[in-house]
Amino acid sequence: MLKYTLQRIVLMFFTLFIITLMCFVLVRMLPPVELPIEDPHAVVIAQRREAMGYNKPYLVQFGIFLKDVFTRFDWGISDKLYFGQPVADIFLEKLPATCIVNFYSIILSIPIGIMLGIFAALKKNTWIDHAISTLTMIVISVPSFVYAFLIQYFLSFKLGWFPFLMKAGTDYFSPEMFVSMLPAVLSLSFGVIAGFTRTTRAELTEVLTSEFMLLARTKGLTRGQATVRHALKNCMVVVVPAIFGEFIGIMGGSLIIEKIFSVPGVGSLYINSINGRDYAMFMLLTVFYTVIGLLASIIVDISYGFIDPRIRMGSKK
Amino acid sequence: MDNNFEHIPQEMFEFVQTNANLHDTKFKTKARGYFADAFIRFKKNKSSVVAAVIIIFLIFFAIVAPIISPYDIKQKDKIFINYPPFVEEIANAHIGIMDGGVVYDSQNENQMLLFKAIEQETGRNPVLQVLDTIEKETLKRGQVIKVKSYKVRVNRFYTLGMKYMTLSYEEFARIQEFQNETGIQVIFPYVEPKDIAGISDNPNIWYKVTDSKGVPALDKDGNLVPAYSKSTSKAGAEYNSLRIEGDDGSYIYSIAKSGAVQCRIDYYDYYKYINGHAPMYIFGTNSIGQDLFCAIGIGARFSLVFAILVSAINLTIGAIYGAIQGYYGGAVDLVMDRIADILYEVPFMVVATLFQLHLAAKVGVVPSFLFAFVLTGWIGMAALTRKQFYRFKGQEYVLAAKTLGARDSRIMFKHIFPNALGTIITSCVLVIPGVISSETTLTYLGIVNLSEFAGTSIGTLMAQGQAAMTTSPHAMFFPALFVSLLLITFNLFGNGLRDAFNPSTRGVED
Numbered sequence: 001m002l003k004y005t006l007q008r009i010v011l012m013f014f015t016l017f018i019i020t021l022m023c024f025v026l027v028r029m030l031p032p033v034e035l036p037i038e039d040p041h042a043v044v045i046a047q048r049r050e051a052m053g054y055n056k057p058y059l060v061q062f063g064i065f066l067k068d069v070f071t072r073f074d075w076g077i078s079d080k081l082y083f084g085q086p087v088a089d090i091f092l093e094k095l096p097a098t099c100i101v102n103f104y105s106i107i108l109s110i111p112i113g114i115m116l117g118i119f120a121a122l123k124k125n126t127w128i129d130h131a132i133s134t135l136t137m138i139v140i141s142v143p144s145f146v147y148a149f150l151i152q153y154f155l156s157f158k159l160g161w162f163p164f165l166m167k168a169g170t171d172y173f174s175p176e177m178f179v180s181m182l183p184a185v186l187s188l189s190f191g192v193i194a195g196f197t198r199t200t201r202a203e204l205t206e207v208l209t210s211e212f213m214l215l216a217r218t219k220g221l222t223r224g225q226a227t228v229r230h231a232l233k234n235c236m237v238v239v240v241p242a243i244f245g246e247f248i249g250i251m252g253g254s255l256i257i258e259k260i261f262s263v264p265g266v267g268s269l270y271i272n273s274i275n276g277r278d279y280a281m282f283m284l285l286t287v288f289y290t291v292i293g294l295l296a297s298i299i300v301d302i303s304y305g306f307i308d309p310r311i312r313m314g315s316k317k
Numbered sequence: 318m319d320n321n322f323e324h325i326p327q328e329m330f331e332f333v334q335t336n337a338n339l340h341d342t343k344f345k346t347k348a349r350g351y352f353a354d355a356f357i358r359f360k361k362n363k364s365s366v367v368a369a370v371i372i373i374f375l376i377f378f379a380i381v382a383p384i385i386s387p388y389d390i391k392q393k394d395k396i397f398i399n400y401p402p403f404v405e406e407i408a409n410a411h412i413g414i415m416d417g418g419v420v421y422d423s424q425n426e427n428q429m430l431l432f433k434a435i436e437q438e439t440g441r442n443p444v445l446q447v448l449d450t451i452e453k454e455t456l457k458r459g460q461v462i463k464v465k466s467y468k469v470r471v472n473r474f475y476t477l478g479m480k481y482m483t484l485s486y487e488e489f490a491r492i493q494e495f496q497n498e499t500g501i502q503v504i505f506p507y508v509e510p511k512d513i514a515g516i517s518d519n520p521n522i523w524y525k526v527t528d529s530k531g532v533p534a535l536d537k538d539g540n541l542v543p544a545y546s547k548s549t550s551k552a553g554a555e556y557n558s559l560r561i562e563g564d565d566g567s568y569i570y571s572i573a574k575s576g577a578v579q580c581r582i583d584y585y586d587y588y589k590y591i592n593g594h595a596p597m598y599i600f601g602t603n604s605i606g607q608d609l610f611c612a613i614g615i616g617a618r619f620s621l622v623f624a625i626l627v628s629a630i631n632l633t634i635g636a637i638y639g640a641i642q643g644y645y646g647g648a649v650d651l652v653m654d655r656i657a658d659i660l661y662e663v664p665f666m667v668v669a670t671l672f673q674l675h676l677a678a679k680v681g682v683v684p685s686f687l688f689a690f691v692l693t694g695w696i697g698m699a700a701l702t703r704k705q706f707y708r709f710k711g712q713e714y715v716l717a718a719k720t721l722g723a724r725d726s727r728i729m730f731k732h733i734f735p736n737a738l739g740t741i742i743t744s745c746v747l748v749i750p751g752v753i754s755s756e757t758t759l760t761y762l763g764i765v766n767l768s769e770f771a772g773t774s775i776g777t778l779m780a781q782g783q784a785a786m787t788t789s790p791h792a793m794f795f796p797a798l799f800v801s802l803l804l805i806t807f808n809l810f811g812n813g814l815r816d817a818f819n820p821s822t823r824g825v826e827d
Contacts, residue, residue, distance in 0.1 A: 015659045022663075026671050134364070137812070141804040143754050145761060146797045149783065157787050255666070256758060260783065274670050274764055282670070289664040297662075 005302055012294045016287075023286050024065060025058045027279050033079050041084045048077050076280035081272055087281045091266065091288070098258065098265030100172050104185045106246055109192040114239060116193070117200025122227065124205055132197065139194035148187040148260045156183055165262040184261040188254055192246065199242055203235040210234075241303040248296040351739065358817040365813020368806040375803055379621060382614030387597055390615045390772035394606035396477070396584065397596060399789035403474050405595040411445075415599065417472040418445050419789070424467045430533050432471065434541055435478040435521055438505065438561075439583050443475035474596055479505060479520040480584045486554055489571060489578050493558035495590045502559050503586045506545035506568035507579075513544050520581050546572075553578030600795040604781040607773065609792065613799050616775040619767065620803075623683075624752040627690045628745050634691065635698025636741060640729045642699065643706025650703070661696045668692055669759055683770050686759075690752060701744055705737030739818040747811035750804045757800055775800045 032054065035042035052068070053061040068074040075088045082090050120132040156162045167180040207213065208231050216226040258267035266285060273281035349357075359365060383390065403417035424432075429444075436442040449468035454461050484492070492503050510517040514529045524541035525534040536542050545568045553571035560566065571580035589595055600609035638657075642650045669689040676685035709715065710733060718728050759765045760776030767774045775796050782793030 011658075015662050018659050019663050023667060023671065026675065030674055137808060138805050141750060141808045142801045143757060143804070145758075145779065145783075146801055149779075149786065149793050149797055153786055153790055153793075255762065259762065270666070271762055271764070274666075277674075286664065286667045289667070290662060293662055293664060 001305055004305065008298050008301060012298050016290060016294060019290050020287055021062060024062050024283060027283050028054075028058055028061055030279065033277055033279070035079065039083075045077060045079050045084060052076065075284040078278055078281055080278040081276050081281060082278075087278075087284050090281070091269070091284055094264060094266050094269050096170075096172060097166075097263055098267060101166075101181055101184050101258075101263055101265065102188065102254075104181065105188040105192060108185060109189040110196055110243060110246070112189075113193040113196025114200050116197040118204060118232070120197065120201045121204035121208060124208075129201075133201065136194045136197045136201075139190050140198070143256075144187055144191055144254060145256045145260060147190050148183075148257055151183050151187050152260070155186075166264070168264070181263075184257050184263055187257050187261070196239070196242070200235060200239055203238045204231060207231045207234045237304070237308045240307055241300040244303050245296040245300040248292060248299055355739070355814075355817040359813055362813040362816060364809055365817075368809035368813065371802060371806045372810055375617065375799070375806070376621060379614050379617035383611045383618070386599075386608050386611035386614070387592070387594055388608035388611050390607060390611055392607070394602060396480075396606075397474075397598070397602045398606050399604050399785045399792055400473050400596075400598060400602045401789060401791050402598055402601040403472070404597050404599060408472065416445060417474040418470045419473050420448065420468065420470050422468055423451070424469055426465055427530070427532055429467055429469075430541075431521060431531070432469075432476065434524055434533070435476065437541065438521075438523055439475070439478060439585065441472075441475045441585065443471045443478070444469050445472055446470040474585060477584050479523075479581050480587070481520045481579060482582050482587070483574055483577050483579045484571075485577050489554050489580065492582075492587075492590060493556065496558040500559070501586050501589060502561065503582050503590055504556070504558070504570050505581045505583060506561060506564065506570055507572055507581055508544055509546045509548070509551075509572075512546060523581075545569075553580070601789070601791045603778060603792045604785055609778070609795050612773045612778055613775065613796055615772045616778055616796070617799060617803070619771040619774055620753050620756055620800075623687070623756060624749045627687065627694060627752045628748040630687075630691050631694040631698050631748060632741065632745050635695035636702050636734070638695065639699035639702025640706055640734065643703035644710055644725065644729050644733070646707075646710075657696045657699060660693050663693060665689075665693060665755065666759075666764070670764060673765060681770070682765065682767060686756075686765055686767075690755070694748070694752070697748070698741065698744070702737060702741060705740060706733055709733045709736050740815075743811065743815040743818050746814055747808065750807035750811070753800070753807070754804055 032049065035045055051064075053064045056064075065076075068076075073088055074086065075091075076086075078085050078087050078090065116132055116136075120129045123129045152164060156164050162183045163180045164183075165180070166184060167177050169177070171177055208227070213226055213231060216230050217223070221229070255267040255271055257263070258265045259271055262268065266288065269281065270285045270289070272278070273285060401417050401419055402415045404415045407414060408416035432443050436444075447467055447469050451466045451468070453464050453466065455464050456462075489504075495501070496503055505523070508520075508523050512525070513522050514526045514531075516522055516526070516529060516531055519531060522531055523543060523545060525544045526532060527534045533541055543563065545564075547567045547569065549567075549569055551572045552569040553573040556570040560568070571578040573579075585596070598608050598610065600613065603609055603612060638653065642653045669686070672685045672689040672692075673682070676688065706729075715728055715732055718732050723732070756765075756774070757776040757779070760767055760774040761780045762776075763780060766777070768777060778796040779793055779800075782789075782791075782796060786793050
C-alpha cells in the first residue's frame with residue numbers, strides 16, 4: 001500500500017511538472033501585456049519582468065519561475081487586473097469565498113444525494129425508482145447555469161427570497177452573507193446531489209443482489225438490518241472516496257456559478273484573468289486547478305485502498 | 318410381459334432409419350443479426366425512443382428554423398431589443414401567447430391614458446389585460462388624495478407607437494406611395510413641442526396637455542383633444558396621401574429640417590413598409606435585436622455539427638491509439654498510458670484558453686476550438702478501445718488469424734475492432750452531449766466567441782439573455798430550454814443505445 005501510494009504521489013508530481021512546464025512555455029510565448037506608459041508603476045513592472053528573465057530562453061525563465069515560487073511563494077505580479085499587486089496575495093484573498101460556498105453546497109447535497117440513492121435502490125424497479133432515476137438523469141444532463149437562471153429568476157426575482165448577487169465584503173459567517181450565498185449554493189448542489197444519487201443507487205443495487213445479502217437474510221436478519229449492516233457498508237466503498245474527491249474539488253468551485261452570482265472567488269478570478277489577459281494570474285490558477293484535479297483523483301484512488309482491503313491487494317500490479 | 322432385457326432375441330430389433338433421412342429441424346424463424354437484436358432491445362426502452370424522436374425534432378428545428386424565419390442572423394433590429402415573442406396573427410386571436418406581452422407594474426393614470434391615446438391614434442390597443450388595480454392614499458400639498466396605479470400586461474410592440482424620424486424627401490415620397498398602394502397609414506400629422514407644453518421626447522403625445530409631465534387636458538366628455546400642428550409655413554414636404562380621420566386638410570405631416578423632413582411615423586407600420594411584413598418573432602428577440610427563433614437554429618446547427626465532428630475525430634484517434642495500446646500491451650501500453658494520463662489531467666479550460674490565445678489568430682477561432690476538444694477528448698475513447706482489445710486479443714480467432722500470417726494491422730482492424738465496434742459507437746453518442754455542454758459553457762463565459770464565424774451560439778445567446786433576465790426572461794428561457802432538451806435527450810438516447818448494445822450493463826448507469 002505504501003509503495004503504491006508513493007508511486008502515485010511521485011507520478012502526480014511528475015505530471016504536475018510536465019503540465020506546468022507546457023503551460024508556462026505556452027503562456028510566455030505570448031507577447032507580454034503592453035504597460036501603460038504614463039503610469040509610474042509601469043517602470044517597476046518592467047524591471048520585475050526583466051528580473052523574471054523575460055528576454056532569456058524559456059527554460060531559464062521556467063527555472064527563475066520555479067525558484068521564485070519555492071523560495072518566496074512569489075508567483076509574479078499582476079500586470080492587468082490588479083495592477084502591480086502580487087497574484088498570490090489576491091489568490092489567497094479570493095480562496096475563502098469559493099471554499100465556503102462549495103462547503104455549504106457539499107454539506108447540503110451529500111446527505112440528500114445518498115438518501116435518494118438508497119431510497120431508489122431499495123425501491124428498485126418501482127415508480128419511485130424510475131422517477132428518481134429519470135430526474136437524476138435530467139439534472140445531470142442540464143448545465144448548471146440553467147439552474148442558476150431558474151433560481152435567480154424564480155427565487156430571487158419572482159419570490160424575492162434571496163438577493164440577486166452574493167453580498168460583497170469578507171464577513172463570510174454573518175447571517176446576511178449566508179442568505180446571499182444560498183442561490184449559488186443551491187445551483188451548485190443540483191449536480192452534486194444527482195451525482196451521488198446515481199453512484200449510490202448503482203452501487204447499492206449491485207450489492208443488494210449479491211450472495212452475502214442472501215446469507216444475511218437466511219440467517220434471520222430483517223431486510224432493514226441486512227441492508228444497514230451489510231449492504232450499506234459495502235456500498236460506501238465507492239461512495240466515501242467520491243466524498244473525499246468532492247471535498248478536494250470544493251476549492252475548484254464552479255466558474256460559471258461564481259460568475260453569475262458574483263461570488264468573489266477563484267472561479268471568477270480565473271475567468272477574469274482569461275478575458276483580461278492577465279498571464280501571471282492565469283499561470284497561478286492553471287497550476288492551482290491542475291493540482292486540485294490531481295489531488296482529487298489521487299485521494300479517491302488511495303482511499304479506495306484504505307477502505308477496502310480487497311482493492312488494495314488488487315492494486316499491486 | 319417380463320422385464321428381461323438381457324436376452325432380447327435378434328428378430329425383435331429393426332432399423333430405425335432405413336427409409337427416413339435424418340436432419341435437424343429447420344428454424345422457422347428468421348435469423349437475427351447483432352444490430353437487429355440491439356434494435357429490438359432499443360425499441361423496448363420507451364424513454365430512449367421518445368428521446369430519439371425529440372432529437373430528430375430538434376435537429377429538424379435546427380435545419381428548418383433559420384429558413385422559415387423571415388429574418389437573417391445578420392439582421393439586427395435597432396428598436397426591437399429584448400422584445401417578447403410576437404406573431405401578429407396569433408396576437409389577434411387573443412389567446413395569451415406570442416402577443417408581445419410583458420407585465421408592467423404600477424402604471425399611473427397618465428400612463429394608462431397614454432396607452433389609450435396610442436390605441437386611438439394607431440388603432441392597435443397596447444393594453445392586453447389589466448391585472449390589478451391598486452388604490453393608495455398619499456399626501457399631496459397637505460391633502461389626502463387617492464392615487465390609482467395599475468398592473469397591466471401590455472404588448473411591447475404596440476406600446477412603441479409613434480417615433481420621430483428624419484427622412485429624405487425621396488424616402489418621404491416613397492412612403493406616401495406605399496400608403497396609397499396599401500392603405501396603411503404610416504405618417505401621422507406632426508405635433509410641435511410648443512403645442513404640448515414643450516415635450517419633445519415623447520412622440521406618442523398628440524393631444525393637448527396641461528403640464529410638461531404630459532397630463533392630458535381632457536374636454537367636457539373626457540376625450541383627448543388633438544394638438545396636431547397646422548402651421549403650414551413650417552411644413553417640410555408636400556403630402557398627398559392618406560389623412561387621418563378628422564383632418565380637414567389643414568394638418569401638416571412633416572416639418573422641414575436642414576435638407577430633409579422630420580415626421581411622426583407609426584413605427585409598427587413603418588416596419589411593414591421597410592420589411593414588407595409585420596414583425597414576427599416566434600421566440601422574441603435578444604439583446605442585440607436578432608430573431609431568437611433564427612438565432613437558436615443557427616446556434617444549434619453549429620453545436621450539432623461541431624459535436625458530431627469532434628466525436629468522429631476523437632473516435633478515430635482514440636480507436637487507433639487504444640488499439641495500439643491494447644494490442645501490443647507491455648511497455649508500449651505503459652508509455653502511451655502515461656502520455657494519456659498527463660494530457661488527461663490538463664484542465665480543459667486551460668487547453669481551450671491557450672489554443673484560443675495561440676491559434677485563433679492564425680487558423681481561426683473554430684479550428685483552434687476544435688483542436689482544443691481533440692487534444693484531450695480522445696483519451697476516453699482510447700481507454701475504452703484498449704479495454705475491448707484486452708478482452709478480445711486472447712481469443713482463438715485472433716490466434717488463428719496470426720497463424721495464417723495476417724499482419725498486425727489486419728488483425729487489429731479487421732478482426733478485433735469490429736467486435737468492439739458496438740461499444741465504441743454507443744459511447745460516441747454519449748460524447749456528443751458532453752461536447753455540446755462544454756461548447757455552450759465556453760461561449761457562455763465569453764472565452765470563445767463564435768459570433769464572427771457562425772453568427773451566434775447557444776452559449777452566447779444565454780449570456781445575452783442572462784444580462785436582461787428580469788425584464789425579458791424569454792431571451793434566456795428559449796436557448797436554455799433548447800440546450801437542456803438537447804442534452805437530456807442525447808443522454809437518454811445514448812444510454813438506451815448502450816443498454817441495447819450491451820445487455821449486460823443494463824440498469825447500471827455510469
